[in-house]
Amino acid sequence: DAGVIQSPRHEVTEMGQEVTLRCKPISGHNSLFWYRQTMMRGLELLIYFNNNVPIDDSGMPEDRFSAKMPNASFSTLKIQPSEPRDSAVYFCASIGGPHEQFFGPGTRLTVL
Amino acid sequence: GDSVTQMEGPVTLSEEAFLTINCTYTATGYPSLFWYVQYPGEGLQLLLKATKADDKGSNKGFEATYRKETTSFHLEKGSVQVSDSAVYFCALSDAIGGGADGLTFGKGTHLIIQP
Numbered sequence: 001d002a003g004v005i006q007s008p009r010h011e012v013t014e015m016g017q018e019v020t021l022r023c024k025p026i027s028g029h030n031s032l033f034w035y036r037q038t039m040m041r042g043l044e045l046l047i048y049f050n051n052n053v054p055i056d057d058s059g060m061p062e063d064r065f066s067a068k069m070p071n072a073s074f075s076t077l078k079i080q081p082s083e084p085r086d087s088a089v090y091f092c093a094s095i096g097g098p099h100e101q102f103f104g105p106g107t108r109l110t111v112l
Numbered sequence: 113g114d115s116v117t118q119m120e121g122p123v124t125l126s127e128e129a130f131l132t133i134n135c136t137y138t139a140t141g142y143p144s145l146f147w148y149v150q151y152p153g154e155g156l157q158l159l160l161k162a163t164k165a166d167d168k169g170s171n172k173g174f175e176a177t178y179r180k181e182t183t184s185f186h187l188e189k190g191s192v193q194v195s196d197s198a199v200y201f202c203a204l205s206d207a208i209g210g211g212a213d214g215l216t217f218g219k220g221t222h223l224i225i226q227p
Binding site: 106 | 148153154155156157158161201213214215216217218219220
């Protein structure tokens with residue numbers, strides 16, 4: 001298996017632009033998580049889905065952030081409009097066996 | 113709410129030295145505990161886990177014991193190698209029975225091993 005796939009790996013955009021991050025979980029995994037990593041705040045859970053349904057989005061910072069999972073093999077995290085403080089590495093993870101999350105390589109977002 | 117506290121880094125050691133990275137947690141229930149490792153430019157990888165009190169997780173020479181009485185899950189390795197240089201994250205999950213739940217992470221400890 002290719003593991004969790006994220007795209008793009010790097011994204012540089014200007015303030016105010018829309019940004020869409022993509023994730024393909026491992027086939028057969030039915031839970032998917034989005035995390036954000038910054039130097040100041042470390043790793044934060046943004047939202048997670050079970051069987052394509054959002055379960056807990058309490059970590060989503062504000063209305064500018066939205067996430068969808070239209071099917072079991074694809075999820076998006078959208079930021080509109082983006083701001084410089086959104087600059088971070090965004091990780092997607094899916095859950096396999098009990099308690100084990102598999103992480104993607106991350107998308108490094110820079111908002112100028 | 114749940115929280116994880118781990119020692120600040122960077123931690124710099126010489127090759128073959130003994131490693132301890134401290135981790136303590138606060139949780140409302142009986143969490144599962146994890147150590148993840150992140151190599152430069154990569155995502156996190158599960159290093160080891162323990163799901164109940166007194167369990168010892170081990171992998172690649174690393175060990176950690178779930179201590180409920182001290183709410184700790186310290187990571188240890190007897191002899192570190194240069195290839196162990198990475199960022200190490202302690203984490204917990206309150207999910208019951210292995211079900212899905214987000215992880216609560218510590219801030220991470222950057223480990224640097226010098227030849």
